[in-house]
Amino acid sequence: MSGKSILVVEDNLETRELLAYNLKNAGYAVRLAGDGLKALELATRARPDLVLLDVMLPGGMDGLEICRRLKQDERTRGVPVIMLTALGDEVDRIVGLELGAEDYVPKPFSPRELLLRIKAVLRRSGSAAAAAEDGFREAGLVIDFAAHSVSVDGEAVALTSTEHKVLRELVRSKGRVLQRERLLDTVWDTDFDGTSRTVDTHMRRLRAKLGPYAEWVETVRGVGYRFKPLPIPAKEPQHR
Missing domain, CATH: 3.40.50.2300 (Response regulator)
Incomplete structure (x- = not known):
């Protein structure tokens, strides 16, 4: 059973x-x-x-x-x-x-x-x-939700409390599209008078901090956002 x-x-x-x-x-x-x-x-x-x-x-x-x-x-x-x-x-x-x-x-x-x-x-x-309860680890992106810590290729990245909440929502729904309205309802307080531009602004800031993993936060035009890990191209060896 x-x-x-x-x-x-x-x-x-x-x-x-x-x-x-x-x-x-x-x-x-x-x-x-x-x-x-x-x-x-x-x-x-x-x-x-x-x-x-x-x-x-x-x-x-x-x-x-x-x-x-x-x-x-x-x-x-x-x-x-x-x-x-x-x-x-x-x-x-x-x-x-x-x-x-x-x-x-x-x-x-x-x-x-x-x-x-x-x-x-x-x-x-x-x-x-x-x-999602613990965090996320793939390639060089390491997220620890309990510790509120994120590192990109071994370097610690400072996220605001709201950015952590947004990232957690994305990771918890990995592969699924999250509407902007849903993010406003779940990340921000119910009394918060925000708009879809509020979500877009935080997404831009979050992407900037994720560096080479920015594209993992995908925009679905007219709907919202999706966390979709993608292969990271291998770095070419530097020749002396």
Whole structure:
């Protein structure tokens, strides 16, 4: 038994029961919701390990809106989300990933493929969460969140408290796009009257301090930012 809990949000009764059957047989604890309000209530009452979320839902709150709310809520923001989308509906898939969903599965889906996707997402999210709590180390970039320290190629870099918070949000969501609005909500106080320019200004300062790793903080035009480590070209040996 996996011991992991999955919240299934699907309005079609037949599909919901099929999902529950396969997930329970795979050892997952399953909770079911047929609409957005019920889904948010269940997710905040007892945090699931993963949310399986249909895009098309009744009641005026679709899956994309639920995903947005889950990722903005401190209680559920770290819960991985897999979107169930109509076959060929590329727009929903792109928007879902931009909102923070970890993966998507088109309908009609293969139960075996779905279980493999769920297993992979849970494995990645578990590793990323554990790593983000401690810090990050790759190539010459070393981040220790507990000690509030950052070094670039062995040289200590002084970051402000806000820059540390921004960097932590990026690392915790490595590979996923963070909207400017979400960064404003999570990094700055709720009473802070800032704009997207505030985020952009801090990103420029952060990049300047990261030196050769500045490009790891990627701008996603019209949406926000993503932490995406890239290969660093090897330095050419100096000839005397």
